[in-house]
Amino acid sequence: MIELSELIQARFRLDFNANKxxxxxxxxxxxxxxxxxxxxxxxxxxHSGSGKTSLLRCIAGxxxxxxxxxxxxxxxxxxETHFLPxxxxxxxxxxxxxxxxxxxxxxxxxxxxxKRSGLLHKGSGFFQEKETSNTELYKQVIDxxxxxxxxxxxxxxxxxxxxxxxxxxxxxxIKPRLLLMDEPLASLDDAxxxxxxxxxxxxxxxxxxxxxxxxxSLDEVARLADHVVLLEQGAIVAQGNVQAVFSRLDLPMxxxxxxxxVVHGTVSMIDQQWHIATVSIDSGEIQIPDNQFIVGQExxxxxxxxxxxxxxxxxxxxxxxxxLAARVLEVSNDPNSAMALVRLQIGxxxxxxxxxxKSVHQLNLRADSEVWAxxxxxxxxx
Amino acid sequence: MSxxxxxxxxxxxxxxxxxxxxILLLIIGTPIAWWLARTESRWKAPIGAIVxxxxxxxxxxxxxxLLIVMGPNGPVGQVTQALGLGLLPFTFxxxxxxxxxxxxxxxxxxxxxxxEAIGDRPLEVAATLRAGPxxxxxxxxxxxxxxxxxxxxxxxxxxxxxxxxxxxxxGGNIPEETRVVSVQIYDHVEALEYTKxxxxxxxxxxxxxxxLLTLYWFQHKKSAVGMxxxx
Numbered sequence: 001m002i003e004l005s006e007l008i009q010a011r012f013r014l015d016f017n018a019n020k021x022x023x024x025x026x027x028x029x030x031x032x033x034x035x036x037x038x039x040x041x042x043x044x045x046x047h048s049g050s051g052k053t054s055l056l057r058c059i060a061g062x063x064x065x066x067x068x069x070x071x072x073x074x075x076x077x078x079x080e081t082h083f084l085p086x087x088x089x090x091x092x093x094x095x096x097x098x099x100x101x102x103x104x105x106x107x108x109x110x111x112x113x114x115k116r117s118g119l120l121h122k123g124s125g126f127f128q129e130k131e132t133s134n135t136e137l138y139k140q141v142i143d144x145x146x147x148x149x150x151x152x153x154x155x156x157x158x159x160x161x162x163x164x165x166x167x168x169x170x171x172x173x174i175k176p177r178l179l180l181m182d183e184p185l186a187s188l189d190d191a192x193x194x195x196x197x198x199x200x201x202x203x204x205x206x207x208x209x210x211x212x213x214x215x216x217s218l219d220e221v222a223r224l225a226d227h228v229v230l231l232e233q234g235a236i237v238a239q240g241n242v243q244a245v246f247s248r249l250d251l252p253m254x255x256x257x258x259x260x261x262v263v264h265g266t267v268s269m270i271d272q273q274w275h276i277a278t279v280s281i282d283s284g285e286i287q288i289p290d291n292q293f294i295v296g297q298e299x300x301x302x303x304x305x306x307x308x309x310x311x312x313x314x315x316x317x318x319x320x321x322x323x324l325a326a327r328v329l330e331v332s333n334d335p336n337s338a339m340a341l342v343r344l345q346i347g348x349x350x351x352x353x354x355x356x357x358k359s360v361h362q363l364n365l366r367a368d369s370e371v372w373a374x375x376x377x378x379x380x381x382x
Numbered sequence: 383m384s385x386x387x388x389x390x391x392x393x394x395x396x397x398x399x400x401x402x403x404x405i406l407l408l409i410i411g412t413p414i415a416w417w418l419a420r421t422e423s424r425w426k427a428p429i430g431a432i433v434x435x436x437x438x439x440x441x442x443x444x445x446x447x448l449l450i451v452m453g454p455n456g457p458v459g460q461v462t463q464a465l466g467l468g469l470l471p472f473t474f475x476x477x478x479x480x481x482x483x484x485x486x487x488x489x490x491x492x493x494x495x496x497x498e499a500i501g502d503r504p505l506e507v508a509a510t511l512r513a514g515p516x517x518x519x520x521x522x523x524x525x526x527x528x529x530x531x532x533x534x535x536x537x538x539x540x541x542x543x544x545x546x547x548x549x550x551x552x553g554g555n556i557p558e559e560t561r562v563v564s565v566q567i568y569d570h571v572e573a574l575e576y577t578k579x580x581x582x583x584x585x586x587x588x589x590x591x592x593x594l595l596t597l598y599w600f601q602h603k604k605s606a607v608g609m610x611x612x613x
Contacts, residue, residue, distance in 0.1 A: 086509035093510035116512040
């Protein structure tokens, strides 16, 4: 049973044609009814136009819905008769493009939040429970986001990544009980994305606040999310923890991106000679290049479907280190007619392998076939 | 070039009128500009047109209607009489009221444009940072729209200094009450006192030029900054 105080319950209906009166935009209706955990990072995932930003704006109160309710950690933000305006909701919002106030320095932007951080000071939450003093929190946020040397600058002089870091710092300093992030990486180039992802992980590890994170990137979701809500054309098609949702074949998860699954593991051994770390994952071990890991360290790895090949017998004469005994759960078609997706059970974990249909036929793979999964490479994502 | 005592009185009166009108217009015009910039109401176009009317109407037309409305039988006139304020036409405050209407578009439009240029995003950001409506206005809109407010102040002031037709219609020509510089120049010319007219007219010319020069310098600087922002 989930505690009511750690739950976000909502139902929204938002008809865009009625709202915006635009004739060119195609009719769009957001119609969702969901419960999300009020802890950890929940990713709202979908491609552009799926309504994920609208959903986030509804949660923030920036979009008024014709009907619906929203209860966040046992506090009603919206129901049929009441609508709490955005500035009275104890949330913070990071917009897609950096949204610093141009007339203020970075410090001025942070002060804007600090001055107003005491305005809604009831209930519980990370910032209240810890009774972190403002100065302590300030130091911590500046440190985690690495913006110490940007404080005196005006937003105009900052790079996209720096602005976004400052905007995230400002969002934390308001002491939110719920942090909403709308594709905070979307307007950045790849190098900047990696940089900010690193900071986002630091936030997850440092501040225990629930985050709702909108994204259309599987990579970001795999790295950050605990829980995934999959949105398509304004409706929720699936939700659950990240491993469960990623390993389903019946969902249009990939959107042209690579199929992958996320697996949790613990570093059990480090081979100093070859710089290889062994990671235990439920019933099995995988070996990955050591990257200053510590024995006992928990990590999250992402395995792409295209990096798994299957063999009926254990192979010893190839370069692949990771060979795990697996059982085929199902074989299904890939949108590409030459390819097939094979769902595998390895202990409690589910992996997906992407093979040619020809290989599937030659190996005679079907549900319950016993196979060896050969994993070519593994990406450590967190 | 020297000014007579009457000239100096006219100059003082003009400055007093323009200052009063500008301050009142900033107070009255800002909510109107805010509403015009942000509303999606179908009344936006008609209200916008009414505010802009003085741009195209001869001042005599506006002055004529104001004279009727504020006169002894007009609705406003009856209210002011009932309140014991007497009648507004041919008084300083009558001029103030008329000038507010007449200079309204010069104040409302720059502020409206500036608020429109800010867009929704900074306001949404401020709301997510717990800023209520007034907080958002004073700490986000006002600083971001500052150039618009400066332009509005300069134009509102300068335009009030430069009015003539509506002053004659509403204010007449009463020394130290309604005789502003433009009327004083008219008097000088009527009396064939060309030297005196030259002095005042020259002063007005210089004043107007300096005001507009300041404004354009300011706007040029602003647009240069704006280009940097866009890059």
